[in-house]
Amino acid sequence: MKKRILLIDDESRIRSSLKTVLEPTYETIQAADAQEGLDLFHKEAPHLVLLDVILPGTDGLSVLQALRAEQNATPVIMLTGTKSVKTAVDAMKLGAADYLPKPFDVDELRIVVGRALNSQDLEREVKSLRAQVTQRYAFHNLIGKSRPMQEIYGKIEQVADSRTTVLITGESGTGKELVAKALHYNSGRKDRPFVALNCAALPETLIESELFGHEKGSFTDATARRVGQFELANSGTLFLDEIGDLSPMTQAKLLRVLQEREFTRIGGVQAIKVDVRIVAATNKNLEELVRKGQFREDLYYRVNVIALYLPPLRERGEDIPLLAKHFLSKRLEEDNRSSQDFSKESIDLLTRYSWPGNVREMENIIEQAFIWSKGCDTVTPEHLPTILRNDSRSTSLRDDTLAGRLSLEKAVMEFEREIILDALKKNNYVQTHAAQQLGISRRMLKYRMDALGIGRPDTEATTDPEPLVQE
Structure with a gap:
């Protein structure tokens, strides 16, 4: 669809000339x-306005002012028969996108109109992307209904709209x-x-340049001026991840x-003023680093305002099903695949797993399950990594023992039995190889197998098993 341009000029000859130049496009x-x-303007909602400065009655600058008072971002290009610099300056101050003197050059007119419309498209795209990003990081998109996470959301809401570190x-x-x-x-x-x-991802020789930038020739490889992260973040937010890894000098x-x-x-040599909000993060105990002299106490108090x-994922188990379904839905949407859900057994496995890698590990594991479950309506335990099943069983034994449902002796025997069986399976049931892997x-190995009732892979476990493969 062609873009619509409104021509406002009291001279019919000018309007006709503008129409002739612009109408093909x-x-x-x-x-x-x-x-x-x-x-x-209000009836047709044009994409751009070409506006004469001198009009009968109300002049063009007043029209421009009226449009800007409506908070309308439609670009306006001013036309005038006078080459007054002051008129041009006044028009730009009021929000004109550009300025063209009469008589206009045809090529220049096309360039200025095209540039203004492209700029408008870019501005709309930027606004749309910003709106999408803002929506993505809105409070309701943070996944978690557990009490610790609800407390986090409340604190974020309280401190978000401030410059507090x-x-x-x-x-x-x-x-x-x-x-x-x-x-x-x-x-x-x-x-x-x-x-x-x-x-933590940058060597000490680069971190200072990355943060503050450098001038051309300030060191051997400084072939051009570099703007640092503080300067790039001016009027915005600078997120310093793993701040505990900074050197004392930095x-x-x-x-x-x-x-x-x-x-x-x-x-x-010139000091550069910045307005930057600092948000820092660390997986280290900064208080401990301060006591050891590895982190400045004055800097600690500066960054630890709020x-x-x-909490780790293992401490908020009720959030695990929500997160798993969120990551699965995200991948289904990205691949335009039909709906899919987890079986109860899969959710049980996910919930019982200890998640040493936390949410990042979960996203990776759900990605694997998404791939292996292609063509299935349900994600089952078979689609999940073996580590979940092993870890889940260990957690179950621990919980049963601590709850008094299982004696310590039986729990140890069951755990030992599972380890030996895993070693045998991985080594094709060759006892010598399995024993080497277990360090015995x-x-x-044969003695423990007999004691634990581990038999041949194609028979039920008995107290008197047949010998397995030997080498």
Whole structure:
């Protein structure tokens, strides 16, 4: 569909010329005065306006002012027979997208119109993407109904719209960056940059340049000026992940930025002022690092203004089914696959697993289940990694023992039986190889197998098993 351009000019000759130049590419509508132009604008909703400065009655600058008062972002290009610089400046101050003197050059007109429309498209796309990102990190999209997570959501809501520094702590994989983004996109800075830097991923020789930037020639490889993360995040949020891994020298420089709100590029002499909100994260115990002299105490108090602790996944079991279904739905949507759910047995396995890698590990495991369950309506235990079944059984034995449902002796025997069976299966039931893997002699393995009732793979376990394969 052609884009619509509104031509507002009291000279019919000018309107006709503009129509002739633009019509092959665009649709045009015309008005001879300000009021007719405003009426057509509201009726036809054009994509762009070409507006003469000098009109009978109300002038073009007043029309422009009226359009901007409506908070309308439609680009307006001013046309005038006078080459007054002041008129051009006034028009740009009022929000004109560009300015063309009469008589206009045809090629220049096409370029200016095309540029204004492309700029409008880009602006709309940016607004749409920002809206999508904001929606993605809205509070209701943070998954978890457990009490610890509900408390986290409440704290995020309280501190999001402030410049207060926040320290997020918790094990790796608990979702610290997700919380940092929720803080940013629910704040007044949501339309400004969110810049993330993993302090542990960069060598000491690069971290300072990455944070503060450098001037050309400041060191051997500095072939051009580099803008640092603080400068990129100006007026927005800088997320410093794994802040506990910063060296003492970098800690000192970071402290100065937090105190003075300014920094100097490497090799530079001019102080650069910044307005940056800091959100830091770590999986380390910063208090312990302070006691050991590995983290500056003054910096610790600077970043630990508001503390948010993210509990590991194993401590919020009721959230596990929600997260699993969320990750599965996400993959189904991405691949445009039909609906799929987890069997009760699969949910039981997921819930009983200890999740040492937390939410990050879960997303990876659900990705595997999604692949292996292709063509199935339900994700079953067979689609899940073996580690879940083994870990789940260990957890069950522990829970049964602690609850008094199973004696310690029987729990140990059952656990030992499962380990030996796994070793035998992995080694094709060759006892010598299984014994080597377990770090015991074949004679000891045979003795334990007899005691635990482990028989041949194609028979039920008995107290008097037939011998397995020997080598």
